[in-house]
Amino acid sequence: NAGVTQTPKFQVLKTGQSMTLQCAQDMNHEYMSWYRQDPGMGLRLIHYSVGAGITDQGEVPNGYNVSRSTTEDFPLRLLSAAPSQTSVYFCASSLTKTNTGELFFGEGSRLTVL
């Protein structure tokens, strides 16, 4: 059971470039979300989805785009990378409200924008 898989694990971009962080889960979880982790700020929610075809903004959505065409996949797109987007990104998934509420996290993707 792979759980939550994120790719790539490391990426270096130049300012203005675009890229997509991939996230896939094989647990048939309805909920998926993206967080970014910055020193001294904990994890902050970027976007989340409660099911296929449904997405919504979190705390820090600017500069990011998401879509949820299938239950399994939830890619995060950086439209025009900026140095402020240098961070570690985590994708997470969870079952619906009837479960324990535990988020299952991917291993993280470290992005550096020069």
Next chain:
Amino acid sequence: AQKVTQAQTEISVVEKEDVTLDCVYETRDTTYYLFWYKQPPSGELVFLIRRNSFDEQNEISGRYSWNFQKSTSSFNFTITASQVVDSAVYFCALSDFYNQGGKLIFGQGTELSVKP
């Protein structure tokens, strides 16, 4: 607005000492969940516990214990007889009762260093 505060940025202890990590939260909801996650040096996030706002009983799991006090909006985490393997960043987090979309509000994290 919801908020989680972990005032202790870094804590350093010697092995076998007991250590308490503080977590204070703010929410207007009457029902909610509180969580603790561990992030070891390898970087992954490990779920430790979830507590709902209805249940103020203390929880013990081996060397780990949690003290939830609704009256002071605190959910503190104690490690008894700490070990080097406990060295990690620990996050406290808050969600609404239905946890729609897996939305958690995280604290800033406390970095625990346990020295031999």
